[in-house]
Amino acid sequence: MKRLLLVLGLFAVLATPAASATRSTPKINVYAAASLVNVFPAIDAKETYQFAGSNTLATQIKNGAPADVFASANMTLPQQLHDAGYCSKPIVFTRNKLVIVVPSSNPAHISSIYDLTKKDVTVDVAAPGVPVGTYTVQILDNMNLYNAVEANVVSQETDVTTVLAHVTSGQVDAGFVYSTDAKSVPGKVKVIKIPAWAQPKVKYGICVVSASTNKTAAHAFIRRVLSAKGQLKLRKYGFLPRVKPHHHRHRHT
Amino acid sequence: MKTRLGDWLGGAVFVVLAAVTLAFLVLPIVGIFVHTTPGKLFVELSDPAVRDAFVVTLKTSVAAQALIIVFGTPTAYLLATRRFRGHAVAVTLVELPLVLPPVVAGIGLLVTLGRVGLLGSRVPFFSIAFTQAAVVVAVAYVASPLYIRQAIAAFEVVDPRLPAASRTLGAGSVRTFFRVMLPLARGGLIAGLALSFARGLGEFGATIMFAGSLQGVTRTLPLAIYYELDVNQDAALAMGGVLILVSALLLLTLRIALSWQRSPSNASPSLFGLSSSR
Numbered sequence: 001m002k003r004l005l006l007v008l009g010l011f012a013v014l015a016t017p018a019a020s021a022t023r024s025t026p027k028i029n030v031y032a033a034a035s036l037v038n039v040f041p042a043i044d045a046k047e048t049y050q051f052a053g054s055n056t057l058a059t060q061i062k063n064g065a066p067a068d069v070f071a072s073a074n075m076t077l078p079q080q081l082h083d084a085g086y087c088s089k090p091i092v093f094t095r096n097k098l099v100i101v102v103p104s105s106n107p108a109h110i111s112s113i114y115d116l117t118k119k120d121v122t123v124d125v126a127a128p129g130v131p132v133g134t135y136t137v138q139i140l141d142n143m144n145l146y147n148a149v150e151a152n153v154v155s156q157e158t159d160v161t162t163v164l165a166h167v168t169s170g171q172v173d174a175g176f177v178y179s180t181d182a183k184s185v186p187g188k189v190k191v192i193k194i195p196a197w198a199q200p201k202v203k204y205g206i207c208v209v210s211a212s213t214n215k216t217a218a219h220a221f222i223r224r225v226l227s228a229k230g231q232l233k234l235r236k237y238g239f240l241p242r243v244k245p246h247h248h249r250h251r252h253t
Numbered sequence: 254m255k256t257r258l259g260d261w262l263g264g265a266v267f268v269v270l271a272a273v274t275l276a277f278l279v280l281p282i283v284g285i286f287v288h289t290t291p292g293k294l295f296v297e298l299s300d301p302a303v304r305d306a307f308v309v310t311l312k313t314s315v316a317a318q319a320l321i322i323v324f325g326t327p328t329a330y331l332l333a334t335r336r337f338r339g340h341a342v343a344v345t346l347v348e349l350p351l352v353l354p355p356v357v358a359g360i361g362l363l364v365t366l367g368r369v370g371l372l373g374s375r376v377p378f379f380s381i382a383f384t385q386a387a388v389v390v391a392v393a394y395v396a397s398p399l400y401i402r403q404a405i406a407a408f409e410v411v412d413p414r415l416p417a418a419s420r421t422l423g424a425g426s427v428r429t430f431f432r433v434m435l436p437l438a439r440g441g442l443i444a445g446l447a448l449s450f451a452r453g454l455g456e457f458g459a460t461i462m463f464a465g466s467l468q469g470v471t472r473t474l475p476l477a478i479y480y481e482l483d484v485n486q487d488a489a490l491a492m493g494g495v496l497i498l499v500s501a502l503l504l505l506t507l508r509i510a511l512s513w514q515r516s517p518s519n520a521s522p523s524l525f526g527l528s529s530s531r
Contacts, residue, residue, distance in 0.1 A: 059483045059486075154467060155465025170368070172383070
């Protein structure tokens with residue numbers, strides 16, 4: 001019994017410094033789309049990040065994960081969370097577009113999206129439901145290539161970073177990722193562009209999680225992302241401005 | 254008086270700790286069945302994604318267990334009946350996948366049998382990553398040690414006078430293996446197969462690393478549960494419920510099979526053959 005008390009006492013001693021450290025600097029938990037893995041720490045290095053497929057993060061938040069901010073690679077998921085009362089009204093903080101990446105050796109000699117329909121080409125995509133997976137399906141639908149390319153898909157990943165990793169390591173011939181992901185591994189992949197007319201509207205939404213115990217810091221984080229400095233960092237990492245330049249603007253907000 | 258109170262307190266503490274342990278082990282399973290009524294379970298099980306996961310799991314599990322029996326039984330027999338230089342090393346190597354984290358097994362398979370892997374890059378036949386064959390190999394890799402260990406234990410507890418008698422009566426070594434050793438070790442072999450099957454059904458880490466996840470091809474039940482949790486939580490729970498029932502059935506098979514092998518000459522082979530293989 002005495003030993004048990006000793007052990008418990010030891011735990012208390014060990015736990016104290018950590019507890020007091022978190023009190024002095026309120027760190028928040030940012031649950032962010034996997035494609036933000038490089039840029040978010042560059043905007044704000046001191047927060048705790050959880051990067052994964054946006055849909056995985058949304059499920060975790062619904063199940064009570066201790067997130068303060070949710071940054072999704074689409075507007076659908078944060079909007080759904082907002083409608084169900086799990087987060088504040090999401091706002092667009094950046095945009096992106098998709099590209100095809102192939103290993104730098106380009107073993108399947110791919111020079112356009114149409115080459116992905118060739119026999120024995122192996123293609124990696126994110127699962128539908130993961131934002132980038134849904135965008136991939138939209139592109140293939142727009143170009144009438146869905147059935148032909150789907151026949152060559154060898155795996156559906158739970159986030160975009162896995163697709164990128166399979167291409168950089170040469171395990172597959174091609175993969176659909178964001179242009180920002182391709183930019184993060186210069187020299188390791190060759191980028192094949194997707195026609196602009198087939199590109200879906202890729203808008204990233206951000207919101208404050210309703211269950212957050214640190215809403216002030218969460219709002220401050222979002223302000224940092226939306227600030228001129230934050231937006232400049234996003235541009236530097238290849239993201240598109242949060243609103244399209246004026247002469248391109250459509251009817252929507 | 255003081256010691257009696259101490260005894261009583263000690264006993265009470267043990268009972269409370271045991272009750273907490275049991276509740277801890279059972280509650281997550283209760284949780285799944287609270288969320289899925291049998292009616293809901295059947296509705297979700299007719300979902301094509303769920304059906305595909307069942308088919309993939311069944312096909313790959315049967316293939317993997319067949320490979321494990323064909324290759325594992327002779328291996329276990331040799332390790333149980335022969336003593337040779339490097340025997341201990343061989344037994345350790347057989348057991349290694351058992352303690353290896355499954356993701357490590359998966360990445361190991363990927364850099365060996367992937368297309369840029371050790372074998373896969375040289376011999377196209379071995380380049381099987383992201384195919385259904387990859388699921389079979391991943392399952393066989395992580396599950397085979399359970400069968401082989403149990404099989405070694407089962408062969409070891411067979412009274413050596415019985416195969417010896419068979420040989421003196423004129424039966425060859427192959428005939429002795431099939432007519433004497435296999436029937437005598439039957440219980441242990443079936444128990445090993447049940448364990449290996451259960452482990453294979455739950456395989457996740459090695460499979461997702463090495464075989465990827467594609468509906469109808471490589472997405473087994475555990476992978477489908479992981480995927481559906483973000484898409485359709487009810488379907489994920491329904492598949493979880495079915496896996497629990499199948500696992501319980503396998504555990505029952507194991508218990509029955511082990512009781513077959515209990516005889517005066519061998520007291521009680523443990524679940525993992527730990528007591529008898531040492």
